[in-house]
Amino acid sequence: MITFVKNFADIIDWFCFDIISLIMNILYDYQTFLNQRFGGISRYFAELMTRLPEGVSFKNPVMLSSNVYLSQVPGMGKACMSVPHFLKRGKNPFKINRFLSRRILKGGKYDVFHPTYYDPYFLDYVKRPYVITVHDMIHERFPEMYPQQDRTSEFKRMSVMNADRIIAISQWTKKDIMDIYGIQEEKIDVVYHGHSIDASYEEPVSGLPEKYMLYVGHRGAYKNFDKFALAFSNIHSEFPDIELVCTGGGFSHVEMQFLSDLKIDKCTYHYFVTEPQLTYLYNHALCFVFPSLYEGFGLPILEAYACDCPLVLSNTSCFPEVARDGGLYFDPYDVNSIADALRKVVTDSELRNNMVEKGRNILSNYSWDKMAYETVKVYEKLI
Structure with a gap:
């Protein structure tokens, strides 16, 4: 009744x-x-x-x-x-x-x-x-x-x-x-x-490294790219075959000098991509990293889930609300915390598979x- x-x-x-x-x-x-x-x-x-x-x-x-x-x-x-x-x-x-x-x-x-x-x-x-x-x-x-x-x-x-x-x-x-x-x-x-991304519709991106972490969007201020880059430099020194792919605006001279000082300028790639090419980047990434200090929603979370891309992200603002338990969280103010989360994703394939499965289920709510x-x-x- x-x-x-x-x-x-x-x-x-x-x-x-x-x-x-x-x-x-x-x-x-x-x-x-x-x-x-x-x-x-x-x-x-x-x-x-x-x-x-x-x-x-x-x-x-x-x-x-x-x-x-x-x-x-x-x-x-x-x-x-x-x-x-x-x-x-x-x-x-x-x-x-x-x-x-x-x-x-x-x-x-x-x-x-x-x-x-x-x-x-x-x-x-x-x-x-x-x-x-x-x-x-x-x-x-x-x-x-x-x-x-x-x-x-x-x-x-x-x-x-x-x-x-x-x-x-x-x-x-x-x-x-x-x-x-x-x-x-x-x-x-x-x-x-x-979300609007269609994981089945992709266009290859030429010159892409075999193993890479993906960063999407602009990198200024609250986006917290600098601390992520510091953490990635630690990971790259441990795992030299893992590289970094970025989309968004091109790197400035100041940014390139910063990457050079960290000794990751040679393993960091930047691409201007179409939407199908962005899908390709998600589909083939080792993980997607979202280190922002603040977002109102965070659409790339859903894009990563749609493409079965393991998600590593900040534990601040709306992220736990939107991503739920489908991502691996870190403290975005702490370089060691970011590096630890990246290291876990790199070394634990079972963890990556579990994250992907959870992401698929969570995506159905949006x-x-x-x-x-x-x-x-x-x-x-x-x-």
């Missing part, structure tokens, strides 16, 4: 969801699609717009954007144009896209507004409830890492404090929002990301479809 009642409640929930969805129209804006050609935030919104359930319509008044993901959203490929070369250095794309967003905001023909980043330009024009997604609180936790003229924290505070509801991408981010802004828990919904469904449930609270 209990099972029947539960299942019946689920059916009613889905039915009500569909009824409400038939009259729901969501408005997004241009911000992240003008700021990013690639990137996690624009990927998140593109996946969301693509996966809205039948009956939920959306508007996104973007005329000029070179974002790769937006061009793949049904209905958006023909609606927006790549930013022409002669406009790229000016403010014209920004002005055109903002004009269009303001016009629709003032018209009020939408049910919920979901801005795609933190610029609060819309506050004087929005006629309906709005929800803001907070991806992390890095600017607030590490203000010394950003220039004084960076207004992200100021803009974020204005957008968040005036929002009707807030989406946090992890419980950790939700806690940070509450601690920093003093916002009540009831106003914040946690909606996890999904999907973009689930993210879209739960986001629509947040929208429903506002209409």
Whole structure:
């Protein structure tokens, strides 16, 4: 009887969801699609717009954007144009896209507004409830890492404090929002990301070493690459056949000197890769290392799990929440702790196999479809 009642409640929930969805129209804006050609935030919104359930319509008044993901959203490929070369250095794309967003905001023909980043330009024009997604609180936790003229924290505070509801991408981010802004828990919904990587679709990367550890993304400040490099130098001295592969921005002269001082410059490789090539790197790595001091969610965790790549990562911020027991953790402030974890993965094949198996099981809890469904449930609270 209990099972029947539960299942019946689920059916009613889905039915009500569909009824409400038939009259729901969501408005997004241009911000992240003008700021990013690639990137996690624009990927998140593109996946969301693509996966809205039948009956939920959306508007996104973007005329000029070179974002790769937006061009793949049904209905958006023909609606927006790549930013022409002669406009790229000016403010014209920004002005055109903002004009269009303001016009629709003032018209009020939408049910919920979901801005795609933190610029609060819309506050004087929005006629309906709005929800803001907070991806992390890095600017607030590490203000010394950003220039004084960076207004992200100021803009974020204005957008968040005036929002009707807030989406946090992890419980950790939700806690940070509450601690920093003093916002009540009831106003914040946690909606996890999904992942987009297809482990079966890969493109080989030429010149790749036979055994390597993988590092993905930029390396500055809170990413903690320097301490990881120190730990890796210890591992390489013990296991000379293990090398390091990095993606993200190219190494600067200062970074190359640092790697040279550690005597790992000759065994460290950098690649600019496509998404299928990134899949190849994950698929063939000895492990993926994520030494960051702070993340709001950590999409590479799911990418590693999807590719059966053993995961070695920090024990800070959202990592234990998202990765659960599928990764091998270390203290990111302690070089010896990092090196010990790397050493365990290198020397214990059974451990690697167990990590891969756990990662597969954990990955089933995350999907973009689930993210879209739960986001629509947040929208429903506002209409």
